[in-house]
Amino acid sequence: MTATTKSPWGIDRPIGVAVLGMGNVGTEVVRILREQPQDLQARVGAPVVLRGVAVRNVDIDRGVPAELLTTDAEALVARDDVDLVVELIGGIDLPRQLILAALNAGKSVVTANKALLAEYTGELAAAAENTRADLYFEAAVAGAIPVVRPLIQSLAGDRVDRVVGIVNGTTNYILSAMDETGADYAAALAEATRLGYAEADPTADVQGFDAASKAAILASLAFHTRVTAADVYREGISRITEEDLETASALDCTVKLLAICERVVGIPGEPLPEDGGKERVSVRVYPALIPRKHPLASVTGAFNAVVVEAQNAGRLMFYGQGAGGAPTASAVLGDLVMAARNKFYGGRAPGESVYAELPIAPIGDTPTRYHVNLQVEDRPGVLAKVAGEFAKHEVSISTVRQEGHGEGARLVVVTHHALESALAETVTALANMESVTSVTSVLRLEGTEE
Template sequence: MAHREIGVAVLGLGNVGSEVVRILRSASADFEARVGAPLVLRGVAVRSLGPDRGVPEDLLTTDAQGLVERDDVDIVVEVIGGIEPVRTLILTALQSGKSVVTANKALLADYTGELASAAKNADVDLYFEAAVAGAIPVVRPLMQSLAGDRVDRVVGIVNGTTNYILSAMDATGADYADSLADARSLGYAEADPTADVEGYDAAAKAAILASLAFHTRVTAADVYREGISAITAADLASARAVGCTVKLLAMCERVPGRPDVADGEDWVSARVYPALVPLTHPLANVDGAFNAVVVEAEAAGRLMFYGQGAGGGPTASSVLGDLVSAARNKVHGGKGPDESTYAGLRIGPMGDTPTRYHVFMEVTDRVGVLSAVAAEFSKHDVSISVVRQEDTEVGASLVVVTHMALESALRDTVAALENLEYVNAVTSVLRMEGTGE
């Protein structure tokens, strides 16, 4: 039996939107076979009309609201980005019974609850595989493949710009500014790279991953965030000396509760920061603009997803995968899974988060320095694993690697060290992840 056409509206014609439209039109027969009905492009919303858009003029419109409200549109694909007017457009689509496919991590990181409720109330789909890590399939595995398992940890390199910069610094010894300039010249960094290098982009993705993994609504505001702009060539050199490299990580963990904190209930830690990663860890070898996400689950163990995390083609691949799923549901009935927030775990503060630390300081070269520094760590219940001292032209540098300790204890330790007469400066504090301790 022949099925009716499935009308598709695309909002945005940038790098991703252009690829979505191109593939959708060039492979129409394949999509019809996969879906069971023709996917027909009803229109493409753009900011301004102009020549050479690669799309027939009669499909282009500047009236995104009018396109979304058309009766012959069944699925809306949003690849504009930003919050407004996109939030209003998506809500309009969902409330009028249209499924939505979006790649908008910033919107989802803050408004998933509102959008998911609208989709559930209208009995339609809200898909967003492309919002995290481009072509890498990680959203659907967390929502579906691992739905019968308990996820304990999700750790990822989810921003290609920062990974390129840190990889270049590690490989060449260049400083941050030069590596950023190189990333700009190659098109990996925007003219204003703040969202990438200060960790905002990764924090939005961490919020989405944590929400999916732990069945708890997490927003970008819940994610502790640090960027890479303070990382130096000396930090990379010091990392290499202890068998590590530096990566900007999105960390999402289910932390076992302690009897003295919140009645001993498990809680969620979501954070983004540059961290030392052992060269033996799989994430250490993810270089350039590539992304990777490691999921640790109770029954499945460790799973790793790796690939291109951005770009028109890779992101379009995820968008089109979601489009096919949404279209199949329109043809055959049913819908994808709704948002799952049944666990409702507490989002814990960064101060309660346990991890290891790599502390780099400049000290005076005199007797008693090591014992004085070690005493400050001990006073604040931070156990030392490794100490390394090197002579410099003006004194000595001291590197301390700790065992697991609470963030709050480490902060107190650093504050005390900065007031210690033997310590000229605490020049760098980096966390260590993936050590297995």
């Protein structure tokens, strides 16, 4: 047995680690565990020993001793010499079963599984609480970018009002390529696939599912309220066109897929109800226009960034590589060191905080600004009729301009803040107007002071 310094509080032997899964991230985690044992021991206070790695096929050469590989993940998790489990399998059902088994046995868990956490954080947190085990998941949101721990610990004494970010590298690469080169969506997606930024099946990324899972986690942490993926309003980027990017450029804006988590009460700039209004949480993912002067507009390629707005700390921005084997492994190892240190010294990570129990605001009750592009008949009175329809549904217009003539005439309308439900009613009415040929696109406008 590897010798270790005697711990006055925790265990008095090496910290045994089991890694479940050896894809891109798992391979990097295993490599670091095997190549940097002295550094890890110095940081933890005790040796950190890799006990085994669960894989689907032990016959593939993975560059690790064969005796470390197993296809029996359950048996590996149950071993007495395993104190800490790193789950990097992906999916939901099997990881959920294995993580619960580890936590119920008092073993700490580190995971990067955002889909699982977005659905079952409450169940996993309860299991960790029952046995006083640790559950760490920094790598589940934005790869190497440290944003989970600041929300849990650094801002624990502050009130977070808003979290907005670019949390999916695939969609950010696609939209950046469309903006910079004028490529259409299909061409940009094909290039992202060729470069390895997009999966063979990109649905989870381009339809916003991945970002929605991450938004649910961020909102839960920021607002001390349990939020699941089902609570997140979601739209993807597959309908974004070159014309949308051209329109954005004319407004000195760009288009980004944003994950937005915020406290909402009423409509910005309007008086609150007599009762003061009930605070709720709005969580949504959709493509939106943002001004080029906004800090998120400069986040290009496959990079991620998250902006946190707190009452006392002000605006904080976290930026970096949001995916990839080595960057994500960095976040996993950071969690692993914390969990192993707690095992050795008898400490414990902060548990789930859901004391606020704020209600979730439906998308219809969520205020934002909008950019509406209309194909219209080129004749007198059309602008007045269109403006009247906005006014009828209490959607205030900020600017309106006409582009083109004849059959190519169109109106571009930018609104002040309005409720989603009111805007939806307006768009439906506009689409049925005789003088409106079509509602070409509706994009939200975020990141403005109005």
